[in-house]
Amino acid sequence: MLAYDYPLLGVIWSLFVFSLFFLWVFTVVWCFIDNFRRKDHHGGAKALWFLFIVFLPVIGVLAYIITRPVDPFVVVEEI
Numbered sequence: 001m002l003a004y005d006y007p008l009l010g011v012i013w014s015l016f017v018f019s020l021f022f023l024w025v026f027t028v029v030w031c032f033i034d035n036f037r038r039k040d041h042h043g044g045a046k047a048l049w050f051l052f053i054v055f056l057p058v059i060g061v062l063a064y065i066i067t068r069p070v071d072p073f074v075v076v077e078e079i
């Protein structure tokens with residue numbers, strides 16, 4: 001009886017929504033980890049980014065990803 005109550009497109013939509021939710025959680029966790037691992041931020045900047053992401057999650061995560069400076073410790077090799 002469950003298959004008749006929950007059609008295939010409903011299953012696909014549920015999987016899509018779950019995938020977006022998982023992607024969102026992963027992005028937020030990545031922002032927190034990246035924020036606290038950075039050496040160029042100090043305590044105040046880390047605290048402000050943390051509060052910005054916690055209280056305004058969508059705007060905070062997007063702002064962090066857009067304004068995030070390039071990691072100065074990564075060596076880029078040009079060919």
